[in-house]
Amino acid sequence: ETGVTQSPTHLIKTRGQQVTLRCSSQSGHNTVSWYQQALGQGPQFIFQYYREEENGRGNFPPRFSGLQFPNYSSELNVNALELDDSALYLCASSSPGTNNEQFFGPGTRLTVL
Amino acid sequence: GNSVTQMEGPVTLSEEAFLTINCTYTATGYPSLFWYVQYPGEGLQLLLKATKADDKGSNKGFEATYRKETTSFHLEKGSVQVSDSAVYFCALSDRNAGNMLTFGGGTRLMVKP
Secondary structure: OOOOEEEOOEEEEOOOOOEEEEEEOOOOOOEEEEEEEOOOOOOEEEEEEEOOEEEEEOOOOOOEEEEEOOOOOEEEEEOOOOHHHOEEEEEEEEOHHHOOOOEEOOOEEEEEO | OOEEEEOOOOEEEEOOOOEEEOEEEEOOOOOEEEEEEEOOOOOEEEEEEEOOOOOEEEEOOEEEEOEOOOOEOOEEEOOOOHHHOEEEEEEEEOHHHOOOEEEOOOEEEEEEO
């Protein structure tokens, strides 16, 4: 059974640029959630996708957007990057069959200069 | 809204010492409660969970009991090891909020030989 994978591992961008982060969910999981973890803080919920539709959103501006594909993999897109977007971005997959327990990937470390 | 408060770290202990990390929560519904652990440079791993009042979650010598009357879910271990050094996050998920996870700020544990 393959766990949750994320790419890339690390990324450096400059202010104003756009970035796409990718996540492959664990086999059999149809729900993907994205979290932002700033340095020294707990993860903050960005949004969740279930069967290719957004299924809940945290307190993040519209320049944070996402997609989920038919194979349940997902992308997080961030436009007009700001310095405060520097963080570890975590993806978690889950399924109603697992009582919605969320399984996390290793994260993508984004640095905005 | 939902929130989680946990004791600030770092917590520094000698090997074989007793560990307690306090966690309290605020929730409008009947949440499930979790402890996650994050080792340096890695994503989050589920340590233990409890889904209803008075449930005790346990794993790898760690325990936490869901106390509805005090809205608490304190993490304990009787004898810590150097390998337990990590950041510990208390979290809740609320079925009424789409099962998204709300995290505390994290507590860094350092265990010295």
